[in-house]
Amino acid sequence: MENSILDLKIIATKIRIDIIKMLNLAGSGHPGGSLSCVEILVALFWEKIKRTPENALDPDRDRFILSKGHGVPALYAVLAHRGVIPYEEIFTLRKINSRLQGHPSRLDLPYVEASTGSLGQGLSIAQGIALAGKIDKKNYRVYCLLGDGEMQEGQVWEAIMSAPKFKLDNLCAIVDYNKGQIDGYVKDVMNIEPLVDKLRAFNWNVIEIDGHDFEQILSALDEAELIKGKPTFIVAHTIKGKGVSFMEDNHEWHGKAPNDEETKIALKELEEQLNELLSQKMEVK
Amino acid sequence: MPAKATRVSFGEALEELGEKIPDIVVLDADLSKSTMSIKFAKKFPERFFEMGIAEQNMIGTAAGLALAGKIPFACSFACFLIGRYETIRMSVAYTNANVKLVGTHAGIGIGEDGYSQMGLEDIALMRALPNVSVVQPCDDIETKQAVEYIATHEGPVFLRLTRQALEDVNPPDYKFNFGKGVVLKDGKDVTIFATGGVVFNSLLAAEELEKDGISARVVNIHTIKPIDEELVIKCAIETGRIVTVEDHNIVGGLGSAVMEVLSENYPVKVKRIGIKKFGESGSPKALYEKYGLDAKSIAKTVREFLK
Numbered sequence A: 001m002e003n004s005i006l007d008l009k010i011i012a013t014k015i016r017i018d019i020i021k022m023l024n025l026a027g028s029g030h031p032g033g034s035l036s037c038v039e040i041l042v043a044l045f046w047e048k049i050k051r052t053p054e055n056a057l058d059p060d061r062d063r064f065i066l067s068k069g070h071g072v073p074a075l076y077a078v079l080a081h082r083g084v085i086p087y088e089e090i091f092t093l094r095k096i097n098s099r100l101q102g103h104p105s106r107l108d109l110p111y112v113e114a115s116t117g118s119l120g121q122g123l124s125i126a127q128g129i130a131l132a133g134k135i136d137k138k139n140y141r142v143y144c145l146l147g148d149g150e151m152q153e154g155q156v157w158e159a160i161m162s163a164p165k166f167k168l169d170n171l172c173a174i175v176d177y178n179k180g181q182i183d184g185y186v187k188d189v190m191n192i193e194p195l196v197d198k199l200r201a202f203n204w205n206v207i208e209i210d211g212h213d214f215e216q217i218l219s220a221l222d223e224a225e226l227i228k229g230k231p232t233f234i235v236a237h238t239i240k241g242k243g244v245s246f247m248e249d250n251h252e253w254h255g256k257a258p259n260d261e262e263t264k265i266a267l268k269e270l271e272e273q274l275n276e277l278l279s280q281k282m283e284v285k
Numbered sequence B: 001m002p003a004k005a006t007r008v009s010f011g012e013a014l015e016e017l018g019e020k021i022p023d024i025v026v027l028d029a030d031l032s033k034s035t036m037s038i039k040f041a042k043k044f045p046e047r048f049f050e051m052g053i054a055e056q057n058m059i060g061t062a063a064g065l066a067l068a069g070k071i072p073f074a075c076s077f078a079c080f081l082i083g084r085y086e087t088i089r090m091s092v093a094y095t096n097a098n099v100k101l102v103g104t105h106a107g108i109g110i111g112e113d114g115y116s117q118m119g120l121e122d123i124a125l126m127r128a129l130p131n132v133s134v135v136q137p138c139d140d141i142e143t144k145q146a147v148e149y150i151a152t153h154e155g156p157v158f159l160r161l162t163r164q165a166l167e168d169v170n171p172p173d174y175k176f177n178f179g180k181g182v183v184l185k186d187g188k189d190v191t192i193f194a195t196g197g198v199v200f201n202s203l204l205a206a207e208e209l210e211k212d213g214i215s216a217r218v219v220n221i222h223t224i225k226p227i228d229e230e231l232v233i234k235c236a237i238e239t240g241r242i243v244t245v246e247d248h249n250i251v252g253g254l255g256s257a258v259m260e261v262l263s264e265n266y267p268v269k270v271k272r273i274g275i276k277k278f279g280e281s282g283s284p285k286a287l288y289e290k291y292g293l294d295a296k297s298i299a300k301t302v303r304e305f306l307k
């Protein structure tokens, strides 16, 4: 591991702070699903993909496809913290002429790997990249993050059917199982349970974890790399809006930006979390 | 009346019609708060089907409901409906199922969400399907009457609605006449055919042109298919030049529909105003300015076209 768990937690909290600031300045966007996937992205980009400006378009790089494109503020913040895009640029989110489109646009910003935002398409793209990796005998891995509501799309299940056929052990799908979508709870809108059983029945290696626990995320990603002959699906249980008390598990915060007052409260909470982590770090030293 | 989004007018109309027409059923794919089908859902929960994020299944189910005598309204963003084009092509159009496809969030007018959520090729695709009518109302009163017309007339329809609020264009005694264009302002130098969210801006543009001594006729084309051929030809004969304005790709939309009629019947010069690329994120106002759909830009394009 390059970073301690504590360091990763600190990074994650900084990313959450940036997400709130970005959405507030943009005046629109999706906080709930951006905040729920932060630990997953940080674990991937800091410990596995290890994205840098130098490898950002390297043909041999590990890929990350954000199939749930509306969570892209989290990805932009991650790319900025990894130095791939200038930090200040994240505050141009959703503004006219910005490369940081409301949903990922590969035309504008190649580092997002694929244009997404219409749910259900990312896993197929990830599968294609993984297949090419097999043909070319490359060592790169392909990660794909999906929403739990997104799991209702038929195309997702077409890809779930095909990836094991092609023995894509270089493919790792992760579902951000935050229990919410727009019209309500996933279980009420269109239940996807028993999800783990379904995925196993489709011949995936399935690992169920707490998607906010770095140790669990990292050990699942390690296991995924070791499993040969089949793709891995990580079912990551998360909390929608994680980190901001009034956004947590609240459908209202799926797709609206915090106003100035709400931003102040959210940032205060997150900064307290950050200070707590920083003081833990002082103690460790 | 304050400006209102046509999706809101649709939601209100559907709620009201649900009372009168018990065969109406409504389906949505996790966007009921955005398409405004939620109003119907709350009032008639037993006739509302939340299908989850699964538009293809929603459209096919709507076709089945129609075949068994129901009048289904299947709602989502226009872009996600046409994403299931082949399902629409077979299960709705070719089956001739009485499905009402309601596509909201038309055009770049949605703003910050960007291209992935913008319906920009939907008119082109839906127009190409035999059997399917394409209707895009431009204000509250027109939307409500259009929804009632659609509900009470047999046949598949694509109804295109805006996210953004629209000013009233039509008078309170307005009568929606399916398939007929509406002359909103007379003029003799040029006719501007507009549809949906940009009708109001076209009217403003015509007022601005008036100051330069250019007399522009403005026609609202709410029924893009079947288009009012007679009126289109009449305007070409009377004003010579034609301009079309739409918040949609200029390929295959209103502009194309008008040009098809004219080139076969009475060829005149036509200028199409619309989107030529993918859309992008930005405020609706900034986007309309950048892509030439605000009143000032429309007036400028017309002026240059008439030179």
Ligand SMILES: Cc1ncc(C[n+]2csc(CCOP(=O)(O)OP(=O)(O)O)c2C)c(N)n1
Pocket: A030, A032, A033, A034, A036, A068, A070, A071, A117, A118, A119, A120, A146, A147, A148, A149, A150, A151, A176, A178, A180, A181, A182, A240, A254, B029, B030, B031, B053, B080
């Ligand atoms: C094909 C498609 N249909 C509908 C939408 C509109 N939409 C955007 S986000 C969303 C809900 C997503 O829920 P989920 O996948 O659970 O994401 P999360 O909870 O992580 O935000 C919907 C329906 C879309 N983007 N794409």
Ligand SMILES: [Mg+2]
Pocket: A033, A147, A148, A149, A176, A177, A178, A179, A180, A181
């Ligand atoms: Mg969710």
